[in-house]
Amino acid sequence: MTQTGVRRCGVALGLMGAVGLTLAPAAQAQVSVTGGGGPIRLEAGEQSVALSLDGDTLRGPGIELRQRGAAWVGQVRGSDVDVGWSSGGLRGRVGDGTVALQVLERTPEPGLRLEGDFASHPSSLIVAPFAIAGAVGGCDYTLSVTGGRYAGWRTCQPGTTLQPGPVSLTLPEEVLALDTGEKAALLALLLSEEVLP
Secondary structure (H helix, E strand, O other): OOOOOOOOOOOOEOOOOOEEEEEOOOOOEEEEEOOOOOOEEEEEOOEEEEEEEEOOEEEEOOEEEEEOOOEEEEEEOOEEEEEEEEOOEEEEEEOOEEEEEEEEEOOOOOOEEEEEEEOOEEEEEEEEOOEEEEEEOOEEEEEEEEOOEEEEEEEOOOOOOOOOEEEEEEOOHHHHHOOHHHHHHHHHHHHOOOOOO
């Protein structure tokens, strides 16, 4: 698939079991799953990438990130990544683009809202128990939970006449060990056009 071709994607946070996003008492958003581990897998049309999360390292073809303090630091497809988190937000750089995202608790509904810029792309993304919707890092999403996963559509060149395509994203239970900031940074990276353009 070319970068100017139709993007096919139908996001599935295929989580080998029940999927949910809930708020813990301290307003910490959590992705909840039951089932085993496995790779983080992102599929978009004929493209796919499988990433392993091993302790503080995320690896896959062309991708190597390490947790350094409260930041993911490394490379994604030749671009330097340094995305840190603190209470209420993500800051840093992805390639030549800046990251300045607020991570907000949704109220009264459970879930998270990411607002700001990711890789210098205007971003406004909602991650809720039954849907992911909005834009992050150059891609627009409309997803809902189907069969224990998020499934839907993605377009990765906002403002063009490209038709949305299906995408799938599988997260293993190891993601549960990540705190809200780590998970928000990881999801923003995975769903941006940096990982699969």
